[in-house]
Amino acid sequence: MYLMLSTFPTLCTDVCHESTGIGSLNYILLGLGAFVNTYLCDYLNDRPFQRRKARNHDEGKPEYRLPLLSIVTVTISRGVFAIGNMITFQIMQTYIGNTYTKYAASAMAAV
Incomplete structure (x- = not known):
């Protein structure tokens, strides 16, 4: 998890060519996922534990x-x-369709 968090900015700025400001907006989704996961995991993990404990x-x-x-x-x-x-x-289907426009159906069947 820490490796993913540390390489996230590099992925957004170097690979996806986003500015630092736009790339940092991706952390909003990580925060939202962590927030939702806190309640969801608590609900899904604690109830079965309590049943087994009882x-x-x-x-x-x-x-x-x-x-x-x-x-x-x-x-x-x-x-x-x-x-x-x-x-x-x-992606493969659209590539084949664009490459062999006239014979796209035959090319797709061959693939």
């Missing part, structure tokens, strides 16, 4: 918090993969 004679164990981690990790990784896959597919 089943174990009011003795909570740290392992009771791990099921949410496994679900969220799989969901997020699938979501990132799906986004990357769809962007790649859409």
